[in-house]
Amino acid sequence: MENNNMKQVLSSFQSDLNRIQTLAGTLSQVEKKHFENLTGNENEELRDMAVAEQNGARQLGEIRQLCLAMAQKIEEIQNSMVAR
Amino acid sequence: MSILANFLRKLGSEVSGDAVRTVARDQYTENLFEMVPAAKKVNPINLAEIAMRAAHGTPIPRPLGSHIHFSPWEKLLFNPVHLYRFPTPDNVGIDTSVVIGPRAGKPLHLSIPLIIAGMSFGGAMSKNAKIALARAASMAGTATNTGEAGLLEEEREEAQLLIGQYNRGGWLNTPDKYNRLNAIEIQLGQGAQGPTPQRTTTGNIGEEYREAFELEPGQDAKIHSRLEGVNTREDFIALVQRLRQETGVPVGLKIAAGHYLEHELQAALEAGCDFIAIDGAEGGTHGGAPTLEDDVGLPTIYAVNRAARFLAEKGAAVEISLIATGGLVTPGQMLKAMALGADAVYIGTAAVMAMVGDQMAKTMPFEPPTDMVVYTGKMTDHLDVERSVHNLFNFLNSCVMEMELVAVTTGKVSLRDINRDDLVCLDPYLARALDIQLGFVGPEEQAAFYGTGKWMPQESPSHQEEPRIH
Numbered sequence: 271m272e273n274n275n276m277k278q279v280l281s282s283f284q285s286d287l288n289r290i291q292t293l294a295g296t297l298s299q300v301e302k303k304h305f306e307n308l309t310g311n312e313n314e315e316l317r318d319m320a321v322a323e324q325n326g327a328r329q330l331g332e333i334r335q336l337c338l339a340m341a342q343k344i345e346e347i348q349n350s351m352v353a354r
Numbered sequence: 355m356s357i358l359a360n361f362l363r364k365l366g367s368e369v370s371g372d373a374v375r376t377v378a379r380d381q382y383t384e385n386l387f388e389m390v391p392a393a394k395k396v397n398p399i400n401l402a403e404i405a406m407r408a409a410h411g412t413p414i415p416r417p418l419g420s421h422i423h424f425s426p427w428e429k430l431l432f433n434p435v436h437l438y439r440f441p442t443p444d445n446v447g448i449d450t451s452v453v454i455g456p457r458a459g460k461p462l463h464l465s466i467p468l469i470i471a472g473m474s475f476g477g478a479m480s481k482n483a484k485i486a487l488a489r490a491a492s493m494a495g496t497a498t499n500t501g502e503a504g505l506l507e508e509e510r511e512e513a514q515l516l517i518g519q520y521n522r523g524g525w526l527n528t529p530d531k532y533n534r535l536n537a538i539e540i541q542l543g544q545g546a547q548g549p550t551p552q553r554t555t556t557g558n559i560g561e562e563y564r565e566a567f568e569l570e571p572g573q574d575a576k577i578h579s580r581l582e583g584v585n586t587r588e589d590f591i592a593l594v595q596r597l598r599q600e601t602g603v604p605v606g607l608k609i610a611a612g613h614y615l616e617h618e619l620q621a622a623l624e625a626g627c628d629f630i631a632i633d634g635a636e637g638g639t640h641g642g643a644p645t646l647e648d649d650v651g652l653p654t655i656y657a658v659n660r661a662a663r664f665l666a667e668k669g670a671a672v673e674i675s676l677i678a679t680g681g682l683v684t685p686g687q688m689l690k691a692m693a694l695g696a697d698a699v700y701i702g703t704a705a706v707m708a709m710v711g712d713q714m715a716k717t718m719p720f721e722p723p724t725d726m727v728v729y730t731g732k733m734t735d736h737l738d739v740e741r742s743v744h745n746l747f748n749f750l751n752s753c754v755m756e757m758e759l760v761a762v763t764t765g766k767v768s769l770r771d772i773n774r775d776d777l778v779c780l781d782p783y784l785a786r787a788l789d790i791q792l793g794f795v796g797p798e799e800q801a802a803f804y805g806t807g808k809w810m811p812q813e814s815p816s817h818q819e820e821p822r823i824h
Contacts, residue, residue, distance in 0.1 A: 335449060
């Protein structure tokens with residue numbers, strides 16, 4: 271792949287990752303809100319749903335962190351390509 | 355009805371009155387009350403184990419490890435902040451994720467820092483218990499560990515992330531098996547039993563066990579004291595390098611903590627291990643000799659502290675992940691181990707207890723609850739897998755949420771950020787050993803309290819940190 275093409279692909283990956291991490295962050299907040307709404311309920315089924323939502327929020331938070339780390343790595347690669 | 359009640363009451367009164375009179379009048383040598391000081395002298399556990407040794411004539415396999423609380427976790431407390439630093443705002447999510455083996459080709463990404471410890475199928479756990487452990491771990495975004503076993507297909511299917519033990523039985527040590535793992539843990543020992551040999555006799559080996567371990571009919575399952583082919587430090591280094599190169603997954607070492615810990619960690623460093631699992635003296639097991647459990651090893655709190663400081667001194671704390679294990683049963687203990695430098699913790703006993711949870715009633719009062727989860731248990735069919743998954747998943751979630759609350763109260767946004775500075779110690783010797791400030795006196799008075807010129811300022815610059823008000 272040509273250098274210019276590679277730069278474009280990397281740039282597109284970085285943009286997509288930023289989009290995914292934003293979505294994951296937003297969804298994580300939504301899940302957290304659901305957890306808060308569902309807790310304090312005596313109904314076992316709703317309580318289980320609350321725990322699942324909390325777990326979902328946590329895993330989305332992890333996806334967000336992964337995307338951030340990957341986007342940062344891509345930036346490092348881009349910078350090293352410019353330096354060359 | 356009232357006549358019967360009155361009769362029973364009168365009978366009870368007569369019997370207890372007679373018992374009290376007998377205890378008061380009889381000589382000690384004829385008195386049943388002798389059992390009380392006798393049991394207090396040797397303690398009820400030792401008393402029962404003396405009788406078991408006398409009956410069997412061989413070492414007695416005690417489940418779940420030592421009952422002695424070697425690690426004084428209760429002497430450490432987290433520091434809440436209000437103005438020194440501000441608590442974490444409500445709307446900020448606490449990052450609970452952790453990466454095991456960050457420099458490996460395929461690092462292990464976990465959503466939470468709690469991992470299910472190595473509890474082998476067959477040697478320890480039933481198939482249903484292993485399935486439940488794996489499924490709950492996957493739901494929570496974490497890994498489970500095979501223990502010293504062969505590859506159980508059902509466990510592999512259920513576990514999104516499976517850490518496999520390259521073990522002293524040799525059952526997972528071929529490429530067709532270890533290439534299917536997400537991380538490899540070379541198991542040279544465990545907290546409860548050190549590197550001692552173990553054997554499951556053929557009478558306790560069922561068909562599925564034999565199949566997973568690839569044993570011949572009539573063949574015992576033996577765990578040796580040494581890993582086959584590893585008789586020198588160089589052999590170990592070569593093994594780690596080969597596995598890292600062949601698989602690309604994190605390759606780690608698991609050992610029982612002992613006083614030569616730093617020497618053993620040096621070998622792991624030279625070998626290029628991606629992670630190290632340190633099993634303290636409180637480590638659990640399906641059944642180990644009480645002497646190995648109670649009288650051998652180094653308690654988890656000191657082991658984690660020493661391992662973390664060693665890695666930091668060698669500049670390897672970021673590259674090499676440290677997993678603490680051994681007797682960590684509460685979220686507070688788990689988080690304290692992390693504050694001392696562990697990246698994650700393995701939980702075994704607590705996970706099993708959580709899994710059994712409200713199903714305990716099925717075995718009581720005639721069998722212990724673990725009878726439903728151990729491979730040789732008589733009541734393994736009574737374990738409700740779905741309920742076990744539900745219970746363990748809830749337990750993991752509950753533990754991590756409690757840890758998140760500590761992060762908020764200490765003003766941190768990630769569990770990884772919680773460190774020794776967030777702790778205070780209630781024992782002067784322990785405080786010095788762990789490099790944690792003593793709670794008896796203020797930060798400025800530490801040196802005066804100890805009668806020394808200074809309080810280790812070179813290792814703990816943050817101790818002199820100015821209050822930060824955001």
